[in-house]
Amino acid sequence: MAVIATITPTTAASGNTGAILAEGDVYSFPSTIEEANGQFEGFLTVPSMYYALLKRRVDAVTAADGKGAFAFSPFRALGDAVAQKNINGYKVTVSNQVPKNRVQGSSTNNTVLIGGQFSACILAMFGAMEFALGTQGDTPFVYDQTWVRAIATADFGIKWLGTLAWIDKLQRI
Numbered sequence: 001m002a003v004i005a006t007i008t009p010t011t012a013a014s015g016n017t018g019a020i021l022a023e024g025d026v027y028s029f030p031s032t033i034e035e036a037n038g039q040f041e042g043f044l045t046v047p048s049m050y051y052a053l054l055k056r057r058v059d060a061v062t063a064a065d066g067k068g069a070f071a072f073s074p075f076r077a078l079g080d081a082v083a084q085k086n087i088n089g090y091k092v093t094v095s096n097q098v099p100k101n102r103v104q105g106s107s108t109n110n111t112v113l114i115g116g117q118f119s120a121c122i123l124a125m126f127g128a129m130e131f132a133l134g135t136q137g138d139t140p141f142v143y144d145q146t147w148v149r150a151i152a153t154a155d156f157g158i159k160w161l162g163t164l165a166w167i168d169k170l171q172r173i
Contacts (some may be wrong), residue, residue, distance in 0.1 A: 003161055006165070017107055032062065042115065043114065094114060112166050125152065129148060
């Protein structure tokens with residue numbers, strides 16, 4: 001089992017185009033996570049992808065007309081925060097730290113959609129401060145200065161394999 005599961009969308013990336021997310025593809029995330037004995041908690045994506053998903057409509061009269069009902073419900077459950085972003089009841093976190101420049105052929109503006117049990121992720125950090133006076137042969141002591149250096153070390157891990165999944169090289173629709 002992979003550490004991070006890969007979801008294959010209905011229209012996979014090929015040639016010079018990124019993958020296209022179909023309405024049903026978002027349900028591959030909860031099923032993949034739950035089959036790995038996880039509890040699906042939500043999605044992580046760029047803001048433009050979240051709002052594009054909210055605007056997505058199903059077909060009404062003719063194929064590809066996009067004039068039907070909205071594909072994803074943005075409504076919250078009774079206990080949820082008013083401004084909480086969600087898709088069909090699953091929390092969505094948007095961040096500009098999610099890549100927007102994934103490359104597929106000559107297409108350079110693809111992104112990723114990540115979903116999973118984020119409570120199973122561990123971020124460990126250690127920080128230290130170093131004060132340098134005049135002992136290293138440099139000049140802080142001569143000029144009556146103290147040099148300060150902050151050092152941070154971080155590591156990321158997942159408690160259980162398969163509790164995160166993603167679609168890579170996804171067109172921002």
